Amino acid sequence: MTAAVTTNSASAAGPRYGSMSNDRKxxxxxxxxxxxLFAIFFLTPPIYMxxxxxxxxxxISAITNPWWVYNPTLDNYRELLSSxxxxxxxxxxxxxxxxxxxxxxxxxxxxxFALSRMKFWGSTILGMGVFLTYLIPETxxxxxxxxxxxxxxxxxxxxxxNRWWVLLILYPTLTVPFTTWIMIGYFASIPKELDEAAxxxxxxxxQTLTKIFIPVALPGLIAAMIFAFTVSWAQFLxxxxxxTSESQLVLPVGxxxxxxxxxxxxxxxxxxxxxxxxxxxxxxxxxLMDYYIAGLTAGxxxx
Amino acid sequence: xxxxxxKSDAAALRADKRGSLQKxxxxxxxxxxxMTLPLIVLIALLVLYPAIYAVHLAxxxxxxxxxxxxxxxxxxxxxxTFWMVVWQSCxxxxxxxxxxxxxxxxxxxxxxxxxxxxxxxxRGMLLVPWVIPPAMSxxxxxxxxxxxxxxxxxxxxxxxxxxxxxxxxxxxARFCVILVNVWIGAPFFMIMYLAxxxxxxxxLYEAAxxxxxxxxQTMRFVTIxxxxNIIMITALFSTIVxxxxxxxxxxxxxxxxxxxxxxxxxxxxxxxxxxGDIPLGAAISLFMVPILTIGAIFILRDIVKRGNEA
Numbered sequence: 036m037t038a039a040v041t042t043n044s045a046s047a048a049g050p051r052y053g054s055m056s057n058d059r060k061x062x063x064x065x066x067x068x069x070x071x072l073f074a075i076f077f078l079t080p081p082i083y084m085x086x087x088x089x090x091x092x093x094x095i096s097a098i099t100n101p102w103w104v105y106n107p108t109l110d111n112y113r114e115l116l117s118s119x120x121x122x123x124x125x126x127x128x129x130x131x132x133x134x135x136x137x138x139x140x141x142x143x144x145x146x147x148f149a150l151s152r153m154k155f156w157g158s159t160i161l162g163m164g165v166f167l168t169y170l171i172p173e174t175x176x177x178x179x180x181x182x183x184x185x186x187x188x189x190x191x192x193x194x195x196x197n198r199w200w201v202l203l204i205l206y207p208t209l210t211v212p213f214t215t216w217i218m219i220g221y222f223a224s225i226p227k228e229l230d231e232a233a234x235x236x237x238x239x240x241x242q243t244l245t246k247i248f249i250p251v252a253l254p255g256l257i258a259a260m261i262f263a264f265t266v267s268w269a270q271f272l273x274x275x276x277x278x279t280s281e282s283q284l285v286l287p288v289g290x291x292x293x294x295x296x297x298x299x300x301x302x303x304x305x306x307x308x309x310x311x312x313x314x315x316x317x318x319x320x321x322x323l324m325d326y327y328i329a330g331l332t333a334g335x336x337x338x
Numbered sequence: 339x340x341x342x343x344x345k346s347d348a349a350a351l352r353a354d355k356r357g358s359l360q361k362x363x364x365x366x367x368x369x370x371x372x373m374t375l376p377l378i379v380l381i382a383l384l385v386l387y388p389a390i391y392a393v394h395l396a397x398x399x400x401x402x403x404x405x406x407x408x409x410x411x412x413x414x415x416x417x418x419t420f421w422m423v424v425w426q427s428c429x430x431x432x433x434x435x436x437x438x439x440x441x442x443x444x445x446x447x448x449x450x451x452x453x454x455x456x457x458x459x460x461r462g463m464l465l466v467p468w469v470i471p472p473a474m475s476x477x478x479x480x481x482x483x484x485x486x487x488x489x490x491x492x493x494x495x496x497x498x499x500x501x502x503x504x505x506x507x508x509x510x511a512r513f514c515v516i517l518v519n520v521w522i523g524a525p526f527f528m529i530m531y532l533a534x535x536x537x538x539x540x541x542l543y544e545a546a547x548x549x550x551x552x553x554x555q556t557m558r559f560v561t562i563x564x565x566x567n568i569i570m571i572t573a574l575f576s577t578i579v580x581x582x583x584x585x586x587x588x589x590x591x592x593x594x595x596x597x598x599x600x601x602x603x604x605x606x607x608x609x610x611x612x613x614g615d616i617p618l619g620a621a622i623s624l625f626m627v628p629i630l631t632i633g634a635i636f637i638l639r640d641i642v643k644r645g646n647e648a
Contacts, residue, residue, distance in 0.1 A: 066451040070460055073445050077467050077525065080478035083489060087481065101489035142380060145373035153370035161374065163638070168385045170634045172582035174603035175626055178610045178619045179388035179395055182402075208384045215377060240369055269471030271585045272603075276611050287473040291589060302481055309477045313470040320469045324462055327469070328529060 081313070087306040088112070095302055111307040121308065123282060124289035127199050128268065128312075131285055135206040135267040136260055143211050143259065147218030148244050152230065162219060169212035177276045180205065184277070199283045202274060206267045214259040221255030222248055258329040265316055265327075286312045396621040400614075410621040419597055419605075424625070426512065427601040431581040431629075434519040439573055441520065442527020449528070450535045461532065468525040476589040479518045480505075483590075508598045511591050515599055518586050527572055534568040535561070571640055578633040582626055602626050 087095065089107045099105060115121045149155070150162045184195040195201045225248060233243045249256060274288040281293060290308040294301060320327050399406045414420040449460050467475060482489050483504035491501040505511045538561060546556045562569075584603040587593065593600035593608060600608070602625055610619015 062451060066448045070445070070448045070452070070464075073441070073448070074460070074463055077464050077521065080475055080482065080521070081466060081470060083482060084478045095487065098487065098492075101487065101492050142376045146377040149370035149373035153366050153373075155367035155370045158370070158374075161378070165377065165381070167634055167638065168381050170578055170630060170637070171385055171389060172579065172603075172626070172630070174582045174584050174606070175392065175623050175630075176385065176388045178606060178616055178623055179391040180384070181611060182395060182616050182620075183388060183391065205384065207380055211377060211380060212385075240366070265469075269473065271471070271473040271588070272607075275588075276607065287471055291473060291477065300484075302484075302487070305477060306481060309474040313474045316469050316471065317466070320465075321462075324458075324465075328461075328465070 081310075084306045084310045084313075087302055088310050090303050092301060092303055111303045112311075115304055115307050115311065120281060120293060121289070124284055124286045125311075127284065127289075128286040131199065131202050131206065132264055132267045134203050135210060136263045138203065138207050139210040139214055139263040140256070140260060142207060143215040143218055144249070144256070145244070146211075147215050147222055148248055150215070151219045151222035153240070162216075165212050166216050168208075169216060173209060173270075173272050176208075177272055181276060196277055197279050197283055199274075199278060199285065201277055202267075202270075202285065205273050205277070206270060209270065210263040210266050214263055217259055217262070218252070218255060221252040225251050254326065254329065257323065257326045261319060261323060261327050264319065268316055392620045392624060395617050396624055398617045400617060402617060406617075410617055414618070414621060419600070420622075422598065423600050423602060423605050423622075426599065427581060429512070430516060430519070430583075430587075430601055431577055434516050434523065434580050435573055435576045437516070437520045438523040438527050438576060439569070441524040442531050442572075443569075445524070445528040446531035446535055449532055461529070464528060465525045467522050468529075472522055472585040473589055475522065476518055476586050479514070479521075480590055483514055505591055506595060508595055511595060511599050515587055515590055518590060519580060519583065522586070523576060523580070527576070530568055530572045531565065534565040538564045567640065571637060574633050574637050578630055581629050 083102075086102065086104055088111050089104045089109070091106065091108055091110065094104075094106060146165075150158050150165075181196070184201070188194055188196070229247055229251070230243050233247050238246065269287065270285075271287050274285045275292075278284055278288065281289070284292065286308075290305065290312060294305045294308055395402070396410055397405055397407055399409075445464060449457055449464070452460065481487075485503070485506060488501070488504060490504070494501060503510055504514050542560050542564070543556065546560050551559065581601075582603055583601060584607065587599060587601050587604045588607070591599045593604050597605070597608075602622055606619040606622040609615050609622065613619075
């Protein structure tokens with residue numbers, strides 16, 4: 036667009052046309068040059084993960100060129116994927132993430148619907164409050180939550196610490212405020228005539244929500260789901276603080292606490308584990324980039 | 339608050355039974371309230387209550403049996419490490435946010451400069467650091483900074499630069515922590531700024547061109563004023579999140595060397611969970627509140643303003 040404007044105004048100037056388009060060409064070349072530099076900066080760590088994951092421990096400890104694989108092997112992948120421990124982490128992570136995405140949606144979609152369409156006493160304040168709670172970081176809450184769980188155990192005898200399913204209760208606090216917030220935005224952009232028409236046709240609130248709002252706001256819903264998925268897959272502090280037994284760990288914490296044992300670092304496996312841990316979000320990102328970006332940028336998120 | 343709504347609903351229902359329109363209206367508000375109830379319960383129980391409980395915890399002694407008032411705080415004030423953590427948290431957040439914003443701004447312009455059809459591909463590539471879970475990508479950095487196998491030092495050796503003690507030296511370790519944070523966060527700024535750049539109407543650039551504005555003037559009087567809001571709000575968000583960051587420092591340095599790279603969150607974890615002194619940990623994490631409050635006020639003001647404009 037800008038390019039077109041520049042050339043147009045340049046051609047209007049007549050004789051300067053040649054020099055303008057030359058400037059433009061050079062600007063473009065420099066843009067590409069610097070973009071490549073930044074791309075190298077941004078992509079070095081993931082590529083280095085991949086390089087290391089294809090090496091044997093002998094090759095890693097031999098201090099050959101770290102940026103090149105001389106004897107590529109998939110042993111690290113084979114070993115890790117067949118280890119019961121790693122499968123356990125992956126399974127825990129998957130179950131937690133799927134459940135959290137479901138719970139998040141079940142809580143935030145009706146809430147967003149009510150807050151955007153059915154005004155009731157305190158609904159504006161509540162909408163604002165929801166957004167503010169999103170700004171309270173988990174690093175402020177993990178210590179009181181830890182104590183709360185201990186107290187809960189004393190009162191009811193139910194152990195919450197070191198149980199993976201406790202994450203199902205905790206993660207929604209990180210996802211729900213933001214997904215509710217973006218769903219309010221999406222629902223508010225749906226024209227009022229649409230739900231009025233549905234009401235006139237005799238639809239009740241539930242039907243209006245499921246037959247009109249959810250289908251129309253589906254892109255927003257997908258974006259919200261991807262956001263919830265990313266947050267629960269990547270969450271590190273809560274599982275680190277609240278789970279310790281190997282059978283209860285989720286992937287990020289599992290890789291960091293079990294593969295790094297004292298001073299013996301098996302970097303080939305650590306990098307393989309990290310790469311496999313990064314794979315699910317990367318795959319979803321590759322296929323649903325636009326939803327992903329919409330979910331992460333709507334109303335601005337963490338960074 | 340909750341009870342009040344319910345009661346007034348019920349009262350209104352009793353008082354006005356004949357108006358069917360009124361009744362549906364009242365029912366609607368009850369349904370709406372029920373639909374938001376899970377959200378309210380979740381937030382009240384697992385966000386608001388713990389936040390208030392943290393204040394209570396911070397006033398107890400280590401075994402949590404006795405009220406000790408502010409002595410946890412006075413104890414912290416006397417510790418050198420505490421002031422180091424305050425200092426380090428601020429330096430960490432300010433520097434990281436600044437460089438994220440600058441790099442994000444530059445990269446957004448670069449992407450905006452190239453032809454439209456290539457933009458998607460580049461944007462997709464440049465956003466990868468943002469997609470990888472931070473704990474996982476920080477592991478890759480940890481390996482890149484390894485004391486004996488650092489791949490950066492390998493390159494330095496080839497071109498004749500002395501190896502750098504990445505995580506062994508206090509100042510280098512602080513630099514590394516910030517570098518990783520910038521690496522993870524800059525793509526987010528890039529994507530926000532790119533969206534802002536795209537929303538600047540072309541007529542403005544055209545007008546600037548006609549008025550004979552050079553590159554710098556166009557930037558200074560068109561681009562930046564038009565992007566001001568998004569620049570501010572992104573930086574505020576990022577400041578809050580960076581200030582409360584845990585993953586990067588925890589994985590990369592664990593606060594070492596000699597506790598010199600701790601930020602509030604990691605130090606609170608070290609003392610509160612690992613050290614078993616929950617009240618002290620709670621007291622430390624409470625020091626994040628002032629910064630968070632300031633950020634929240636500004637963001638809220640912006641949202642209210644935007645809401646009024648719409």
